[in-house]
Amino acid sequence: xxxxIKKLPDTEQVLSGNGSCGGCPATMALRIVGKALGPxxxxxxxxxxxxxxxxxxxxxGYNWPCINVCFATAGSxxxxxxxxxxxxxxxxxxxGELPTVFSWVGDGGTYDIGLQAxxxxxxxxxNFIHFCYNNEAYSNTGVQRSGATPRGSFTTTTPTGxxxxxxxxxxxxxxxxxxxxxxxTVAYPGDLYDKVVKAxxxxxxxxxxxxxxxxxxxxxxxxETVQMSRMAVRCGAWLLWEAENGKISFNNPSSHIxxxxxxxxxxxxxxxxxxxxxxxxxxxxxxxxxxxxxxxIDREIAFMRExxxxxx
Amino acid sequence: xxxxxxxxVTGAHAAALAVKSARVDVVPGYPITPQTSIMEALAxxxxxDELDARFIPVEGEHSALVAAVAASAAGARVFTATSANGLxxxxxxxxxxxxxxxxxxxxxxxxxIFAPWxxxxxxxxxxxxxxxxxxxxHCSSNQEVFNTILQAFRVAEQVNIPxxxxxxxxxxxxxxxxxxxxxxxxIDRFLPPYQPEWRLDPAHPSSFSNVxxxxxxxxxxxxxxxxxxxxxxxVKQAAQEYKDITGMWDGDTIDTYRLEDAEVVALAVxxxxxxxxxxxxxxxxxxxxxxxxxxxxxxxxxxxxxxEALPRNAQVMVxxxxxxxxxxxxxxASELKSALFGRRxxxxxxxxxxxxxxxxxxxxxxxxxxxxxxxx
Amino acid sequence: xxxxxxxxxxxxxxxxxxxxxxxxxRTHRPVVxxxxxxxxxxxxxxxPEAVIDRKxxxxxxxxxxxxxxxxxxxxxxxxSMVKEE
Numbered sequence: 179x180x181x182x183i184k185k186l187p188d189t190e191q192v193l194s195g196n197g198s199c200g201g202c203p204a205t206m207a208l209r210i211v212g213k214a215l216g217p218x219x220x221x222x223x224x225x226x227x228x229x230x231x232x233x234x235x236x237x238x239g240y241n242w243p244c245i246n247v248c249f250a251t252a253g254s255x256x257x258x259x260x261x262x263x264x265x266x267x268x269x270x271x272x273x274g275e276l277p278t279v280f281s282w283v284g285d286g287g288t289y290d291i292g293l294q295a296x297x298x299x300x301x302x303x304x305n306f307i308h309f310c311y312n313n314e315a316y317s318n319t320g321v322q323r324s325g326a327t328p329r330g331s332f333t334t335t336t337p338t339g340x341x342x343x344x345x346x347x348x349x350x351x352x353x354x355x356x357x358x359x360x361x362x363t364v365a366y367p368g369d370l371y372d373k374v375v376k377a378x379x380x381x382x383x384x385x386x387x388x389x390x391x392x393x394x395x396x397x398x399x400x401x402e403t404v405q406m407s408r409m410a411v412r413c414g415a416w417l418l419w420e421a422e423n424g425k426i427s428f429n430n431p432s433s434h435i436x437x438x439x440x441x442x443x444x445x446x447x448x449x450x451x452x453x454x455x456x457x458x459x460x461x462x463x464x465x466x467x468x469x470x471x472x473x474x475i476d477r478e479i480a481f482m483r484e485x486x487x488x489x490x
Numbered sequence: 491x492x493x494x495x496x497x498x499v500t501g502a503h504a505a506a507l508a509v510k511s512a513r514v515d516v517v518p519g520y521p522i523t524p525q526t527s528i529m530e531a532l533a534x535x536x537x538x539d540e541l542d543a544r545f546i547p548v549e550g551e552h553s554a555l556v557a558a559v560a561a562s563a564a565g566a567r568v569f570t571a572t573s574a575n576g577l578x579x580x581x582x583x584x585x586x587x588x589x590x591x592x593x594x595x596x597x598x599x600x601x602x603i604f605a606p607w608x609x610x611x612x613x614x615x616x617x618x619x620x621x622x623x624x625x626x627x628h629c630s631s632n633q634e635v636f637n638t639i640l641q642a643f644r645v646a647e648q649v650n651i652p653x654x655x656x657x658x659x660x661x662x663x664x665x666x667x668x669x670x671x672x673x674x675x676x677i678d679r680f681l682p683p684y685q686p687e688w689r690l691d692p693a694h695p696s697s698f699s700n701v702x703x704x705x706x707x708x709x710x711x712x713x714x715x716x717x718x719x720x721x722x723x724x725v726k727q728a729a730q731e732y733k734d735i736t737g738m739w740d741g742d743t744i745d746t747y748r749l750e751d752a753e754v755v756a757l758a759v760x761x762x763x764x765x766x767x768x769x770x771x772x773x774x775x776x777x778x779x780x781x782x783x784x785x786x787x788x789x790x791x792x793x794x795x796x797x798e799a800l801p802r803n804a805q806v807m808v809x810x811x812x813x814x815x816x817x818x819x820x821x822x823a824s825e826l827k828s829a830l831f832g833r834r835x836x837x838x839x840x841x842x843x844x845x846x847x848x849x850x851x852x853x854x855x856x857x858x859x860x861x862x863x864x865x866x
Numbered sequence: 867x868x869x870x871x872x873x874x875x876x877x878x879x880x881x882x883x884x885x886x887x888x889x890x891x892r893t894h895r896p897v898v899x900x901x902x903x904x905x906x907x908x909x910x911x912x913x914p915e916a917v918i919d920r921k922x923x924x925x926x927x928x929x930x931x932x933x934x935x936x937x938x939x940x941x942x943x944x945x946s947m948v949k950e951e
Contacts, residue, residue, distance in 0.1 A: 197885030233884025401934030
């Protein structure tokens with residue numbers, strides 16, 4: 179059973195009055211992550227909205243020890259810290275339970291510039307959690323295209339809509355044979371909480387990706403952040419799943435889509451609610467373009483359904 | 491009481507032994523010629539339980555240095571090593587280490603830079619990183635590499651500034667020379683455990699390098715600049731105390747040879763400066779009052795010590811194994827001239843670039859070059 | 867080895883209001899109608915800013931940015947967004 183909202187702990191690791199935009203999905207998600215990790219953790223950040231949100235020297239809006247690192251280095255920095263803590267504990271210089279080391283990184287720092295170091299850290303199975311809060315663009319620099327941007331989306335570097343589909347990063351991480359991979363999104367906080375608690379108690383490398391609908395980049399009203407997250411799941415544009423030791427299982431409500439118990443909601447309404455697809459979907463061939471996007475989603479659902487059947 | 495051991499090792503192995511003696515906690519490593527054998531030696535020491543540390547086999551030099559920097563922020567004593575393009579690949583992380591005031595120690599085994607590819611030594615790689623806020627030593631023997639790494643940890647941890655220990659590929663890294671390894675208890679006395687002034691600690695949460703407004707940013711940079719200069723007395727103190735404990739001496743900020751009465755002074759760094767001692771002897775035999783001044787530090791540039799050491803009216807022949815592009819000559823000569831300007835009008839500076847991409851620098855060749863420069 | 871000089875480091879410390887008085891960003895303020903509120907805590911869990919007390923369902927207006935997520939997610943319609951004066 180998913181932990182209910184009322185059972186979530188009181189712990190607040192994200193402090194009020196930080197620098198994030200109103201309605202920020204990443205900050206929303208980080209609050210839940212904080213409840214799951216508690217204060218005994220060390221946070222790494224690569225350049226992203228979270229860095230802009232965390233406050234300027236000497237103020238800090240997160241109640242953890244934090245380290246800002248170079249953009250490409252979330253994986254290797256976390257390895258350095260995890261290894262340092264372990265050896266210092268072995269040598270008797272640190273006492274008590276070791277802190278959880280976790281990276282809090284956007285899709286740019288995960289899918290694009292950070293991929294090499296992340297892949298290597300996964301292959302080494304170093305002991306930390308990599309969180310990718312995925313807002314499907316470089317939102318911090320004013321919304322540019324990333325490897326996570328879906329087909330059709332406007333960004334300032336894809337002014338008429340991106341022509342390629344996004345890649346399945348969580349699946350890529352799974353294929354590194356790490357002990358735990360999960361996807362989540364802000365509309366389902368209990369699901370996210372449970373996944374982080376699970377990850378925290380598994381040694382080795384863990385990857386959790388959180389879909390974070392950004393009102394600024396996606397062009398919807400900031401009060402609808404959670405709505406948008408829910409719609410993404412209901413239409414199957416975002417699938418909730420986790421994999422322990424390589425075995426994929428789907429979480430509600432994505433599990434119903436995968437099992438065929440429930441059809442995904444057609445993608446139209448999800449797209450129309452967002453300004454970022456406007457230009458791509460304008461004109462006489464709009465229905466064909468919606469079909470292209472729908473096809474990306476259907477393909478991904480079909481692929482993941484089959485991939486989940488492989489359990490060795 | 492243990493006695494010092496004398497063994498035959500390569501420069502790379504001497505570096506690895508120094509790292510082991512320093513009781514380092516974390517070593518991220520990535521191969522690049524001619525540095526690779528340092529990493530191989532350290533990986534083997536960790537596997538064989540000779541060194542109680544974590545070896546992280548990273549996927550590139552950028553990650554090697556950042557893993558070291560992050561481990562240092564967690565409170566560990568760290569080491570890594572690289573060469574040439576590996577060092578260039580680390581460039582932004584070099585700034586992260588110095589700006590973040592983390593006492594990382596790294597060896598750079600000097601090698602010429604791509605393109606085109608070369609495997610052999612010159613000093614363009616380390617000199618190109620001059621403005622990254624690292625303290626830079628340059629060493630001329632296997633023993634000095636060993637001694638300097640220990641001194642580097644001490645200085646780095648005293649001023650919270652990273653230190654790069656440079657030495658030439660092949661001439662040092664791959665050549666066997668006798669190495670005196672002092673007893674571990676002496677080294678422990680010289681280099682006590684690292685006590686971080688600050689670290690990532692959940693009991694006292696604080697954040698490293700948030701976005702910073704201009705007034706604060708400017709002060710951080712100013713303090714870094716000030717503290718780099720403030721490391722000079724500590725470099726001297728480290729050399730002196732190392733000598734008091736082990737009896738070994740390579741010079742402090744500078745090293746000199748037959749300099750006191752010299753009229754012609756050769757100035758160079760790294761292995762070519764060791765060979766230059768023999769060139770000086772040749773010149774002396776020819777009746778020329780020649781001497782050697784070898785800066786061990788190039789950053790901070792030991793301007794005061796060089797000024798004090800240079801005899802009156804000396805002709806200084808700067809032999810650069812690098813190019814100062816956009817100027818006629820090398821970087822060492824520029825550094826010297828800017829230190830001397832307006833202060834020692836009695837000194838003449840002449841400059842030649844040589845030994846690029848591993849061109850052989852023999853004692854006779856360099857003696858002849860110095861003679862030719864005298865007539866210029 | 868111990869430092870001999872205190873390094874001037876780029877370090878920050880946790881505090882509320884690290885981004886300033888973010889309450890001043892608001893154009894609309896969430897107002898709770900306690901007669902309708904059923905204390906489900908949806909507003910509390912979805913608030914990105916951690917400004918809602920989960921027991922009392924009170925809002926810290928000094929930092930609330932007025933995003934309106936709480937009002938949208940409230941299943942009973944107990945929270946309305948009222949224009950700031």
